[in-house]
Amino acid sequence: MIEIINPGWPSLIVDGGRFGEAAVGVPPSSALDRYACRALQWLIGHAADTPVLEVIGTNFALRFHHAMTCAITGARVKATLDDQPVRPWMSFQADPGSLLRIQEVVEGLRYYIGFSGTMDLERVMNSFTTNLECGFGGYQGRILKAGDRLAFTEICEVERSAVPESAIPPMRPPHRLRVVAGPEISFFTDESRNRFMDRDMSVIYDVSAQTNRTGIRLEGEPLCFREGVERSIISEGILPGTVQIPGDGRPIIMLYERTIGGYARIALVVKSDHDRLAHMKPGDPVLFELIGIKEASQLWEATSRSMDSLDTSIRHIK
Amino acid sequence: MNLSRYGEDGIRVLFGDVIDLNVHEKVRRFFYFLKSLQRPDIVDIIPSFRSCLVRFDLRQTTYEQLSSLILEAQQQALSVHALPAPATHEIPVHYGGEYGPDMAFVRSHTGLTDNEIIDIHTGVAYTVYAVGFVPGFPYLGTLDKRLEVPRLETPRVRISGGSVGIAQRQTGVYPFPSPAGWRIIGRTEVRLFNPQEKPHSLLQIGDKVKFINL
Numbered sequence: 001m002i003e004i005i006n007p008g009w010p011s012l013i014v015d016g017g018r019f020g021e022a023a024v025g026v027p028p029s030s031a032l033d034r035y036a037c038r039a040l041q042w043l044i045g046h047a048a049d050t051p052v053l054e055v056i057g058t059n060f061a062l063r064f065h066h067a068m069t070c071a072i073t074g075a076r077v078k079a080t081l082d083d084q085p086v087r088p089w090m091s092f093q094a095d096p097g098s099l100l101r102i103q104e105v106v107e108g109l110r111y112y113i114g115f116s117g118t119m120d121l122e123r124v125m126n127s128f129t130t131n132l133e134c135g136f137g138g139y140q141g142r143i144l145k146a147g148d149r150l151a152f153t154e155i156c157e158v159e160r161s162a163v164p165e166s167a168i169p170p171m172r173p174p175h176r177l178r179v180v181a182g183p184e185i186s187f188f189t190d191e192s193r194n195r196f197m198d199r200d201m202s203v204i205y206d207v208s209a210q211t212n213r214t215g216i217r218l219e220g221e222p223l224c225f226r227e228g229v230e231r232s233i234i235s236e237g238i239l240p241g242t243v244q245i246p247g248d249g250r251p252i253i254m255l256y257e258r259t260i261g262g263y264a265r266i267a268l269v270v271k272s273d274h275d276r277l278a279h280m281k282p283g284d285p286v287l288f289e290l291i292g293i294k295e296a297s298q299l300w301e302a303t304s305r306s307m308d309s310l311d312t313s314i315r316h317i318k
Numbered sequence: 319m320n321l322s323r324y325g326e327d328g329i330r331v332l333f334g335d336v337i338d339l340n341v342h343e344k345v346r347r348f349f350y351f352l353k354s355l356q357r358p359d360i361v362d363i364i365p366s367f368r369s370c371l372v373r374f375d376l377r378q379t380t381y382e383q384l385s386s387l388i389l390e391a392q393q394q395a396l397s398v399h400a401l402p403a404p405a406t407h408e409i410p411v412h413y414g415g416e417y418g419p420d421m422a423f424v425r426s427h428t429g430l431t432d433n434e435i436i437d438i439h440t441g442v443a444y445t446v447y448a449v450g451f452v453p454g455f456p457y458l459g460t461l462d463k464r465l466e467v468p469r470l471e472t473p474r475v476r477i478s479g480g481s482v483g484i485a486q487r488q489t490g491v492y493p494f495p496s497p498a499g500w501r502i503i504g505r506t507e508v509r510l511f512n513p514q515e516k517p518h519s520l521l522q523i524g525d526k527v528k529f530i531n532l
Contacts, residue, residue, distance in 0.1 A: 020375070022362035023349065024511075024519035025450035123512050134453055134494045136513035159337070180325060210475070214497070232469055232486070234337055235457055236447060237364030237371025239328050246499070247471035259364050260450035262469065262485075262499065268325040293323055299378065300326050 001065040002115065004148040005099070008060035013119070013138035014112075016049040017256065018127035021176060028240065028256040029137065032110055032213070032278030035169060036074035038307050040114040042314050043071035043091040044156030051115040051121060052127035053144070062113075064094040064195065068316045069158045071118035074110070075108030075171060075279060090162035090317070091116075108171030108279040113221040117152035132213065160317040167306070167313045169275065173284035174204070177253075177273050178242060178291050181267035188245070192224035196251075197288035198265060205251065209282040214257040216280055222249025223266065235262040241269035241277070243288075253277060270296040272303035319344075319392050321385050327361075329372040329385055337459050337487060340369050342447055344396055347526045351395040352388075359384065364521050366448035367457065404524040406443065409491065410483050410532050413439075413504040418502035422465045426483070427467050433505065436531050438462045444489060446525040454493040454511025461487045471519055473499035473532075480505045482529070 004011070016037065017030030031037040031054055040052055054074075064070075071091040072079055081103050086092045086100075088111065094100065105111070109137065121128050121139065130138025137231050174300060179197055194201045205220035223245045225231055231247040238244070242254045244263035253269060255277060267290065269277065279288065320332040331348060334341030347366040352372065359378035364371040374384050388395075413436045414421045424435055444458035451457075461484055469485040474497060481492045483500030492498055493510035510520045519528065 018362050021453075022364050022520060023353075023449065024516070024517075024522070025455055027453075125518065131453070131513075133496050134511065134513065148465070183322070183324070183330060185351045234367045235328075235451070235488070237324075237450070239325055239371070239373060241325065246473070258451060259362075260366060260448060260455075263453075271326050282523040293326070297326050297327055304376070 002150050003063045003065065003317045004144045004146055004150075006055040006059050007144045007146055008055045008102070008141035011053055011055040011060060012130045012132065013051050013121065013128060014054045015051045015127055015129045018125055018129055018131070018137065021125050022259045025259050026125060027131070027259050029042065029127070029131045030148055030256045031112065031129070032255060033074050033112065033275045034273045035303075035307055036112050036278075039089065039163050039167075039310050039314070040071055040073040040112045040135035043073070043161055043163070044114040044116045045156055045204050046114070050114070051119050051138075052112050055102070055111050055113060056109060058102055058104055061099060063097055064100070064308055066152070066155055067095050067154050069160070070094050070100065070113065070122060072113050073163070073204050074111035075318055077102050077111050078104040078106060084239070087162075089168050091158065093160065095260060099253075109281050110278045115152070116158045117155035120151040120153045129172045131257075155213065162312070162313045162317055164313055167310065171276070171279040173281075175276055175280055175284060175286045176289060177276065177286060178270045178289050178296065179267035180291060180293050180296050182267045184264035185266055187225055187229045187264045188266060189224045189226050193266075195221060196223055197290040199289050200299045202287050202289065205286045207280045207282050207284045207286060211280070211282055213255060215255055216249045216253040218253070218286060220250070223237070223251065224249065225264075231264070232262050233264055235260050238265065239268065241271065241274055243267045243269065270299055272296070272299040319396070321388060323381055324371060326481035327374055329374065329381065329388065330369055331372060331388060332369045334368045337367050337447070339445065342445065345370055347394045347399070347401065349523065350401050351391070351399060354417045364450060365461070367451070394514065402522065404526060405522070406526040406528070407521065408528050408530055409504045409506050409508050412503040412532050418503040421503050424465070424467055424503060428464060430464065434466065437495055438465055439484070439503065440529045441490065442525045442532050443528045446521045446527060447488050447522060448525050449519050449521055452492070452494055452496050453513070454521070456490055456510070458489045458520045459487060461489050463487070467501050469499045470501070471495050477502055478505060480507060482506060
């Protein structure tokens with residue numbers, strides 16, 4: 001068992017996502033940084049899609065009640081285990097009674113903590129991940145609170161290992177997001193489109209404080225609709241990474257909590273840049289660059305390959 | 319039927335450009351046909367007013383492979399095959415007052431009284447054109463032209479579960495407390511979504527919904 005001493009703001013249980021019920025509006029609710037999760041699962045000895053903690057903020061603390069292997073990936077943090085520093089992206093051994101505390105988040109926003117055991121949680125619609133808005137999945141369908149105790153059905157022993165520095169992605173702003181055209185790209189004036197996402201002309205947006213797990217709102221130059229064009233669409237399916245432009249012209253990047261949208265979809269963030277979205281903090285500068293679908297597909301192939309080869313790049317520590 | 323690519327792993331299958339029962343019937347037939355194939359390379363299908371958005375698994379197929387399969391099967395997909403029969407549901411609603419914070423806006427925008435708004439809103443059986451945005455949220459149409467109002471330019475951050483909203487020619491019910499861009503005119507206590515039991519959503523595409531004034 002582990003006990004949450006300080007929950008951060010917020011922390012919740014996530015996995016690779018909930019699929020198959022999007023026709024009735026059930027969104028993926030996936031971990032936002034999939035690469036970090038994949039690396040974490042290797043570090044703690046789970047090849048399968050096991051649930052882990054997704055945390056924002058400093059002072060997060062938990063106490064171990066069993067001996068187990070633990071690791072932290074995602075944002076680069078300064079953490080201590082019983083006042084001894086532990087490195088992120090590297091597994092470590094915790095003893096019964098050990099206290100893990102996150103002292104500082106150095107780079108990035110969300111970090112992931114995993115354990116070499118199987119958390120005693122119920123699958124809801126085929127996934128352990130938390131749907132916060134609707135209150136199901138994860139731990140009682142909610143964010144974690146101080147005093148929550150997460151039980152494990154089995155705890156395994158794993159060798160200590162580390163992800164090499166070269167395999168840890170950068171998370172520092174500015175965030176340069178590559179996008180492909182969305183279905184309503186023609187709703188916007190050429191000038192506005194260029195200023196939004198042309199490689200050489202694009203303006204800088206800032207991540208708004210009104211940003212959460214559902215979407216990232218951006219502040220900056222509003223997009224201009226062409227004259228005579230509707231400012232919304234007949235509601236239609238969307239996928240994660242869709243950039244919607246509401247009537248006020250300010251972009252919203254949709255994450256993993258929506259299946260349908262009613263605003264013009266100017267673009268989609270390419271899949272290989274999705275993990276970056278996990279680390280966009282209010283105030284961070286963001287730049288967009290429009291690329292072709294062929295290039296986007298090649299980028300994703302490369303990203304998938306590096307995810308698949310994580311198990312071979314992870315080094316065991318003697 | 320018109321196919322286009324939606325990002326790396328999506329196919330947008332478009333059946334028309336308007337809110338129309340004939341267009342939607344094609345969406346429904348296509349959705350149930352594609353679902354019945356139980357293809358492991360299809361991750362999810364999102365049917366809505368005029369399209370199905372198909373998300374596929376890039377590890378198992380490509381856009382080219384899946385879209386040519388869809389094109390080849392289109393005759394079969396749109397012909398008559400076994401479809402679930404649409405159900406009819408009655409949803410009781412408390413209109414106006416604290417339950418309908420946008421009633422005043424709707425009055426001033428349409429020039430109608432509360433009673434006229436309620437009479438028009440409860441006057442017809444709506445079709446469930448799509449379920450989504452959040453789990454169990456029904457997009458219902460077609461709303462009477464006299465009640466046509468714009469969405470909020472900046473959506474509200476949070477509204478109560480059960481809120482009944484209108485926007486343009488659509489109406490819907492928010493099953494959970496959530497952000498909302500529609501104008502809220504009332505609230506219901508009917509539970510629209512249950513994550514623990516199947517079917518999870520009370521309403522399925524093609525079903526009919528009639529609102530009752532409490």
